[in-house]
Amino acid sequence: MPRIIRLAAATSAIGLALTACGSPAEEVAADGGGLGSDGSPVSIRVIANDAFAKQWQDQLVPEFNKKYPNIKVTVDGVPYNDQLAKSMLELTGTTATYDAVLADDPWLPQLAKTGALYDLKGSELAKWNDPDYDWADFSPTPLAAGQWDGKQYSVPVRSNLLLMFYNKSLYKKAGVKEPDQNTTWEQYFADAKKLVQDTDGDGKTDSWAVGTYFTKDPLTPTIWQTVLNSNGGRLLDDKMQVTFNDANGVKALQTQVDLLKYAPPGASTYQFNEPLEAFRQGKTATMFMWGSVFKGTAVDKESTTLTPDEVGITTMPAGTAGPGAHRGIWSAGISKKSTHPAAAWTWLQWVTSKEGEQFVAKEFGTFPARNSTLDGEPPADWAKPVYAALKSGYEVVSKNEMWRPRLPESDAVQQILALQTSQAISGQATAQEAVQRAADEITGLLKSKGYGQ
């Protein structure tokens, strides 16, 4: 046998042997690993998003440890773009690094499909249930983000909605009535023309009507998806067949394309930070953005030039079926591969309890998912109108099913929509062409995955 073949065979054998390496899953003790004691604490690990992992580690974990000092919690932050793949690897691996897994709204079906998440309302975790844990107190809209196939795989830890922020000073300067939940898209565009203005009188435009997602990003299509939903349309029907390649879908995408006419120069590259910065600097009169940025946009002096009195918040403009909003809930579940499910579930119950939720609402400005927090005494004056907008948003989101597709291929669908939305926004395709291409590609994708098309 030639030497090169022998060498290749040997290296292949080593390579294949490496695939066989791995340790079997560890057994879970009958007490679920216990809750630790003074001399022998238990440790759990949480995989979270890097946007808030440090905040949780530095402030939320010490608060939890006041009640449960023998459960040591480590929160690892992962960049958003890597988090889904890393979580999938984690849940399908043989041993668990993480006891609790955080998921963005559209990821849950994919994570649940691995079979590696506990049903939080099921019998397996029941022996470690906190008797005071009140499931009925959750608003159904955020709670639904953690449900799939009739089971509750995760529970909301950071609730969010796409809402409309507006700068009251710029509205006043333009002589335009402030928007509310009855403002329609027609009215919004009529106002937008006046909101592109020269505020300092030097003859140059220095303030624009809108900032939001316009770049090629999976979150960009959520804007026109919201328009579509508020006109009664949907991306996919219950049989997972495309339903947006019609006049309603084209109109919705065209609405987002038209928004760019009233946005600052360079807005076609806006992702998350850019529209936020433009609004905080007083350069845009409105912003379609995740409501959770309110505190950093209107309250925190180190991050904004605006004050709570200047910033209004309401649902996005209304279509024929009602106002718009879009659900974006971070929820957390417990890995079945955890050797400490008792401690992990105890931690998660505390974080999402009335006490835990009120702590994060007060300290971080996180939006609540519980009715008792929404209806109770707000953590600060600024939160009162925000919670009102949030409650309206929760209602319309449930009514018009305003969320990203709920299927394991959700991210792949969103990627296709992101590309075609970008083609339309940059003028490389008309809204009609982009909608048709997106519909064809999504149909092809879902067909290849075994969905009847």
Added chain:
Amino acid sequence: MIGKRVRLGEPGTAWLFLTPALVLLAGMLLYPVFYTVWVSLSDFDLATFQPSGWVGLRNYELVLKDPGFLESLKVTGIYLVIALPLQMVLGFAIAFLLNVEWRGRGVLRALFLVPMVVAPVVAGGVWRMLLDPLWGVVNYTLGLVGIGPIEWIGDPTLAMASVIIIDTWRWTPFVVLIAAAGIMALPGEVYEAARSDGAGRWQTLRHVTLPLLVPVMAAAFIVRWLGAVKMFDIALAATRGGPGNSTNVLNLYIYEKGFRSLEFGSASSMATIVLIVTMLLTIVLFRVSHRLENRW
């Protein structure tokens, strides 16, 4: 009793010392390649996150019909055809300038190293800010002479130009370094002979310097080619491959297919195709470079 001493001889000793490196190579290099090919020929089950059933060449058929993949091939071709020659010409031109004695060239030489040590993602992000039509210093400066604002990243054609500019800013210093080392190593006596024969500056450059530098140019080109063909971080940070597909280079497209859409079967097929094409083109480039070296 004295045991018989085993003598491995020179080849045996060589293999013995090579074994740790070979095992490492097999684990770190060959295994991922085999695994990628395996995934490309399988159906990837998201529930187990493992390749499951054998599907033969189905993923390859789908990929070759995928308009996004074909467009990213075209985009990568445009980027390579413009960026590589530009960086080579600029790199050698700057190296010639730095080779001439003038005050301050040491400082400039040191400054040229800065782009190379900046992480590509940081470079993409910083340039994105510099080129921003509202806040960026580039448009501000152009605005002073009445130009703009220009949508550097938002316009499909200018976005590709911007990616090439950023990549050129980052990688030209690398070519400068190689070229400067090559120029400094040129034998002085050849120039003395050329002077004795009455050759002028242009003739010396055309008939002495450039032919002597061909091996250096070929080596620099091949190293840059291998770097450029895998470029995706600058495009990811600066444009995210947009607008549309206008800067969606192959590796970015594969990355998004794999790690965002979790379409690992398709992504692995694309990666395998790219690997084969790159290997073939690199072999061609090596042969051309050999021929050029022999010609001069």
